[in-house]
Amino acid sequence: MSLQLRDSFGAVFGRMLLRGIGQIYLLPSAGAGAVLLAAVAWQSWTMAGxxxxxxLTGTVWGMAAGDAxxxxAGLDGYNGALTGLGVMIVLPADLLAWSLVAPLACLATWGAHAWRRRCSVPPYTAPFVLITWLLMAAATGLDLPRAVATVTVDPGWGGPIQGLLRGVGQVMFLDDPRAGTLCLLGLALGTPWAALSAALSAGLCLLVAGLAGFPTDAALLGLYGFNAVLAAEALRTIRPGAWIWPCLGALLSLGLMRGFQLLELPSLTAPFLLATWGVRQVALRRSTQARTV
Incomplete structure (x- = not known):
């Protein structure tokens, strides 16, 4: 009996953990989380770890805090997971970086938990963004060694296809289009609508970036797509069938991303946050006005 209970708890905890990774793309799906983790491992075992x-840190903190x-739902895991990735793209994977992952992930989870308790607006990835920005500033101020950017993998596919797939994968700092393909498969496992939304929003921003004359290298690296992927997914659920809001959020995130580039500031997922919060408020206000007419 005790062995059965332990196995049951292990399975439940494993699903909670994987849902936390799935929630990076706003999907409370353990299956999606497993494939997304495999996508990270495809590119880098260090980043996957x-x-x-x-x-794990975020999920355990949430359980200890009584946030069952x-x-x-995985809401206590995704900011921690992103923060772990953020540490590894700022610092080299040495003892200092690994020693920072758990405490910073814990801080990000606490921030998201406090935000949800006090604000009606979802925090999304805001705690991860704030903590990673602080880490970047500290690394610069203390003159710490910085992580070396990985060499972009070119599987020989068409440039626009690579740009689209990288746009999906760059949500988790993945610039290998094959890892992006796995991310898209993971989203489809969670719900086919999420995969369709991600592909369309990344493709839309790739097209608009090309028409607007944005730097081609950044476009083909997926840097104009990943915020749009998140914005479209967050806004897709406000009013099913009303695709105007996801499209508007995706395009607004594209403009904001370009603004961060021109200011030479690290954007992370800040364009997604600003675009989604703004469009969400407009959409909800319009919906409220329509019901009162």
């Missing part, structure tokens, strides 16, 4: 450690609902 940091992602898993961050999600948030932990079961």
């Amino acid at each position: 940091a992602c898993l450690l961050g999600a 609902v948030g932990s079961r």
